[in-house]
Amino acid sequence: MGKTSKDKRDIYYRRAKEEGWRARSAFKLLQIDDEYHILDGVTKAVDLCAAPGSWSQALSRRLHETCKNDKKTAESVNPIIIAVDLQAMAPLEGVIQIQGDITNAATAEEILKYFANEQADLVVCDGAPDVTGLHDMDIFIQSELLLAALNITTLILRSGGTFVAKIFRAKDVSTLYCQLKVFFAEVSCAKPSSSRNSSIEAFIICKNYSPPEGYVPNELASFLEKYNSTKLASLTGINRYVIPFVVCGDLDQPDSDTCYPLNFEGKEYKYHEPTQLPISPPYAEAIALAEKENVNLKKADASIVIHNTASKCESSPCNKQITEEAKNDLATTPNRKKEDEEDEGPIEKFDLVESFVDFHIM
Numbered sequence: 570m571g572k573t574s575k576d577k578r579d580i581y582y583r584r585a586k587e588e589g590w591r592a593r594s595a596f597k598l599l600q601i602d603d604e605y606h607i608l609d610g611v612t613k614a615v616d617l618c619a620a621p622g623s624w625s626q627a628l629s630r631r632l633h634e635t636c637k638n639d640k641k642t643a644e645s646v647n648p649i650i651i652a653v654d655l656q657a658m659a660p661l662e663g664v665i666q667i668q669g670d671i672t673n674a675a676t677a678e679e680i681l682k683y684f685a686n687e688q689a690d691l692v693v694c695d696g697a698p699d700v701t702g703l704h705d706m707d708i709f710i711q712s713e714l715l716l717a718a719l720n721i722t723t724l725i726l727r728s729g730g731t732f733v734a735k736i737f738r739a740k741d742v743s744t745l746y747c748q749l750k751v752f753f754a755e756v757s758c759a760k761p762s763s764s765r766n767s768s769i770e771a772f773i774i775c776k777n778y779s780p781p782e783g784y785v786p787n788e789l790a791s792f793l794e795k796y797n798s799t800k801l802a803s804l805t806g807i808n809r810y811v812i813p814f815v816v817c818g819d820l821d822q823p824d825s826d827t828c829y830p831l832n833f834e835g836k837e838y839k840y841h842e843p844t845q846l847p848i849s850p851p852y853a854e855a856i857a858l859a860e861k862e863n864v865n866l867k868k869a870d871a872s873i874v875i876h877n878t879a880s881k882c883e884s885s886p887c888n889k890q891i892t893e894e895a896k897n898d899l900a901t902t903p904n905r906k907k908e909d910e911e912d913e914g915p916i917e918k919f920d921l922v923e924s925f926v927d928f929h930i931m
């Protein structure tokens with residue numbers, strides 16, 4: 570795979586590198602904001618599932634910029650942006666980072682400490698678990714993660730605040746809409762043009778947080794269980810909530826599913842390295858584990874079979890370390906791929922360099 574093939578294939582990926590975003594997802598948040606103005610008046614924002622950090626970058630650029638402009642006319646409050654992820658993230662100017670799990674209530678307490686026990690105006694969540702390739706399972710896990718995000722949001726979002734989160738538009742999405750409608754006065758679903766049409770990803774935009782009477786924050790699961798069995802289940806047919814579906818992004822924005830020539834838009838093409846490589850990717854651990862001789866690799870482990878990695882990824886210390894591990898891996902178990910293929914049939918190869926890049930393509 571050539572160095573520029575992804576640049577040709579995906580114009581948002583290319584633009585993200587040109588504009589210094591850590592991932593192409595930044596455009597999704599910006600396009601959502603163009604349509605819904607979710608950042609207007611926000612001084613406290615939380616980015617759940619933030620790594621590698623392009624949404625936090627977008628929040629930081631927009632909120633700090635607005636604050637600077639406001640200061641010219643009146644005294645304004647400095648924005649506080651908190652980014653949470655299971656994975657470590659490289660530092661970002663103007664963003665406080667918490668390495669933590671959004672399914673854990675202790676993470677909410679930590680967030681609130683930074684807000685001096687005030688609550689957030691905006692919570693965004695672009696969370697995605699590692700996909701398994703089993704679609705039903707992936708959709709289920711995604712909706713569980715969304716409910717975890719909603720649960721923590723009910724602890725940290727102020728009344729009237731906004732919640733934006735990634736969803737997979739699949740079979741049971743209308744139940745999810747109904748559940749969100751219980752907590753927010755306005756719920757709609759957005760598909761930014763930078764999100765590929767070929768993907769079932771979309772974003773729910775929930776405005777005006779107004780929890781129902783009697784709701785105790787952090788008890789979402791038991792609340793919804795009771796609520797589902799009484800109120801939601803009785804809503805059928807036209808009585809179910811109809812959620813607007815809005816495509817965001819100007820019509821003149823490029824199409825995320827189209828391949829564009831490198832000189833598209835009349836600019837001379839220049840290759841850019843990804844803005845920020847992951848600093849501690851989970852697959853580094855997988856590679857290290859695979860080094861141990863007694864590891865009996867199964868097909869599920871096949872993604873750590875490495876090929877053509879040695880020469881390409883020398884630039885960051887993290888890459889160097891992985892490259893060394895990869896070389897070592899190949900040296901110590903030269904027949905592993907062959908053995909695996911004999912056991913399990915053909916194995917999909919995994920290019921380590923691509924995986925670094927892919928991490929930034931969300």
Ligand SMILES: C[S@@+](CC[C@H](N)C(=O)[O-])C[C@H]1O[C@@H](n2cnc3c(N)ncnc32)[C@H](O)[C@@H]1O
Binds near residue numbers: 591617623670699
């Ligand atoms: C698609 S990426 C987010 C990309 C990010 N919005 C950006 O623009 O750079 C999804 C992230 O969700 C995180 N994640 C998944 N489950 C999580 C959990 N339970 N708690 C915190 N983060 C989680 C993953 O570690 C991953 O970094």
